[in-house]
Amino acid sequence: MSYTAPLKDMLFVIDELADIEKVATLPGFEDATLETAQAVLDEAAKFNGEVLAPLNFEGDKNPSTFSDGVVTTTPGFKDAFRQFGEGGWQGVMHPAEFGGQALPKLIAAPCIEMMNAANISFALCPLLTDGAIEALLTAGSDELKQRYLPKLIAGEWTGTMNLTEPQAGSDLALVRTRAEPQGDGSFKVFGTKIFITYGEHDMAENIAHLVLARTPNAPEGVKGISLLLVPKFMVNDDGSLGERNDVHCVSIEHKLGIKASPTAVLQYGDHGGAIGYMIGEENRGLEYMFIMMNAARFGVGVQGIAVADRAYQLAVAYAKDRVQSRPVDGSAKQSVTIIHHPDVRRMLATMRALTEGARALAYVAAAYSDIAHHAADADTRAQYAAIYEFLVPVVKGWSTEMSIDVASLGVQVHGGMGFIEETGAAQHYRDARILTIYEGTTAIQANDLIGRKTVKDGGAAARAVLAQVDATLAALKEHEGAAFDAMHRRLSAGRDALANVVEFVLANMKSDPNAVFAGSVAYVKLAGIVLSGWQMARALIVSTQKRADDPSFHGAKIATAHFFADHILPQALALEASIVSAKGDEGVLALAVDQF
């Protein structure tokens, strides 16, 4: 159960589809050339393949344990985390000022993918730390930044996001945790937080908990939520660790997957109050949290791609090894390896096409984010920011939804062996299942896509993306052959389906919001399929032009794009039908609550 990073595909996307040379022209990213990307990715592939990947199955078999307030991670995790920190991997995309490497998201994204493919349970810890770093960079005081960022970025300390409470899951308006000012600028925090990933563990010296809480007299609902930093150990002025703070892990969950990653229930203030520090302004916590969330959501989308790729690699290895049955076309008298059977080939091609399509879309989105943050002129920044923001719920929603299907196909390729835990395929099926839930369920992504990303700007960002798809469609027209014909026909139909749904959402949001939201998840999937297909179409064009340079690689790219066109893109029409038929009394809500 090894993991080999798909460096060639990653670099192809970075170079040809996400256009790293353009990113390298941005102020601050001058060194972020293709050569830099290649060097960083090579190192990442080595570290993740050699250090983290071998611990993945072990972590599932021998998960984190809880005893008497202490969480002990899987043997090997602590040492791996030390190597991770020493290698500078936490700092890839963070500012040089605090010890980071200040590389673009376009280079960080494949690093994140590799780490999650190698070991998703391990990778969750750095992913959450990234979120904490992001929040501090955005809104933290200089003092908090100086005190915490260097340690977090060095991978010495870790960070957490504390949103959920028993009564407050998707609906953060219901948060009840209290933060009482102490008069010295600090607060005392009281409350219970659940589902806190790496809320307690033994891999780092200290943990910076970022906690949503209410100050006294804060307005009700989401406008009265503040964001506080509550360290596990107090930090002295000289940076050394002081007393243990009053935040304690009271249990960890018994989960379906990502078992090595401890999911903690944290109790704040049971012994007098946990000392916390306000991040940014009071009552603006949700806003800051959304900045972290957007970064984390993109990261979870990449997790989907990562798990899908790992499941694919395992399935391919099995299919090339397992001998069973003669070929249906009579081309051999003997039993053959099962990769020769058309249905197995179809499953593997489906896994591959979905993964490559989602990867391409995510990396392109990462480049947009880089431009949105670093372009010299404000118009360009705003324009790319709008498209990136539109793509975030699609990358998160679609990459994770498809990862469940891909992991399930991975089990299926293994036949009966897939159901046996020792094979490893089942772990991916279990691990993937959280991805459509945490950092906002697919429905929450869909609400975001509809409300903030489609309706709020009157469909402008959506239409800007569609215009780019149109440009690709026009470029497809300049080529001939079966793959181009299929891609043009299917992508064109998919594009129209997506355009129709955007108009449907805009037209009905006010008059029939139930109908619009009933199709919200289908809208995310539709956008994911069509926009992944768009990237596959772009790859088809590039690989056709460059085929002679590397016939096997580009030939595979062309075949995969063709497969995507015929086998994945047609689903767009079914999704469109489901969405636009939801209107009226006989629509999706016709079945009354008491009829269920």
Add this chain to the structure above:
Amino acid sequence: MSYTAPLKDMLFVIDELADIEKVATLPGFEDATLETAQAVLDEAAKFNGEVLAPLNFEGDKNPSTFSDGVVTTTPGFKDAFRQFGEGGWQGVMHPAEFGGQALPKLIAAPCIEMMNAANISFALCPLLTDGAIEALLTAGSDELKQRYLPKLIAGEWTGTMNLTEPQAGSDLALVRTRAEPQGDGSFKVFGTKIFITYGEHDMAENIAHLVLARTPNAPEGVKGISLLLVPKFMVNDDGSLGERNDVHCVSIEHKLGIKASPTAVLQYGDHGGAIGYMIGEENRGLEYMFIMMNAARFGVGVQGIAVADRAYQLAVAYAKDRVQSRPVDGSAKQSVTIIHHPDVRRMLATMRALTEGARALAYVAAAYSDIAHHAADADTRAQYAAIYEFLVPVVKGWSTEMSIDVASLGVQVHGGMGFIEETGAAQHYRDARILTIYEGTTAIQANDLIGRKTVKDGGAAARAVLAQVDATLAALKEHEGAAFDAMHRRLSAGRDALANVVEFVLANMKSDPNAVFAGSVAYVKLAGIVLSGWQMARALIVSTQKRADDPSFHGAKIATAHFFADHILPQALALEASIVSAKGDEGVLALAVDQF
């Protein structure tokens, strides 16, 4: 985590769609009226809800264990199995001559569904015993029948199916287990069998293993396989148990799901040879095994429906209980139970529609099987047998594929809680995952649907089914309203897609078998969706006519049929596109083995 059998829907299907009154006119089934069905189902609902359902989660938490050759099942299972036997539940559809109740499959099917919904791990034991009974009835000598059937049918002993060996999974031609004649009519069996469900356990006094093996000088391949009965304990002439036979469990598997059901590795003949008895004629074992398999495949299809329904019930209960967020249409100022949110409603409606559609198709198929076995004239028998045989791989393939999606939606409805094992939703997601694999993977069902069920008769059975769909389409035309319009449009399109694919299969089977088999699983899904939709259309007609009798029930049926039309049936077109585009060098096999 209780289970309430959906008696109303079951009886609706039995009465209105599967036409039990017609079955009750068949010779031998005179007592099998709707009243009988109702009485049996009421009792089954009680037994399964009260005795088996409470043990389901317990079995997952505390699975069967293996130690020193002995398998100990979950506490409570042994006693439940005693009650199961005493209640006569193993004998529901078996001949009165051997102690059974001789009821039609149409009444047995809902009993099997209930048992599997209540506790799929438990239900596997009777399911396999049904297969052994079926094989003995088909081909067993009178002596074997007299010695084994009364005990098996009484639920005192259990049966197993021993097909798989390490090198022989889907491809039974590779079976190596040997059966050496002893000159006294018995054989000595030597070999290793894996993946044997309830291959060893403590619930019954004896186990009758049905084993595929080769006699000396048997032809190679599938034509040299015989079927033998190997008892765990020898059976004396007076029916009492004799010595322990030389078949031993050497381990059980660590599985993703159905954990309470022990999956054994059995070693035959390590201590001199396991005594076995030939069932039927030598070298015809595979043929007999296929009789069992067809029955078992139908049963596994029903398992899919069962797990889907249980997952649905759990998700509905959670959605009616969990309060989170205000409604999107502004109809309440307070947070509401999540069933009020359109996306949750859509997920629940999807789960319900898929489950009801698959149930209706399976029960209708069961009635066809009853007619195929019991009709007075041979033509009717042959006609119904052909359609039933066509439907078996569809019921098995589609009901199990959809059950994975339904169980996954069940997790999603629960949000973060769905990922916590104590909630119970994750168990269904894990349990369902075996269903598309055992008793023949979906690809194996698909091969059967293509080879034996579509091509062999030149498409006759397929066209007979399509003609029935056409009759329903004509009947839909006689009604008006949005539900009928939608159903006619979508079912008509689905019917055409299915008809096109049947012709595609027939036209290309010889010239391009790879293309045909590449789309085989999509063909199973397409048939499952269209034929489930056909049954939902029939339900729509009946419920519209009878709406006044029970407005809530029939109203829900109408709404669910309408939902099926708009949200499920459109997938037919995507499947068709995927199938018919697979032809030629640039088709599904364009990606060469070494490019994966």
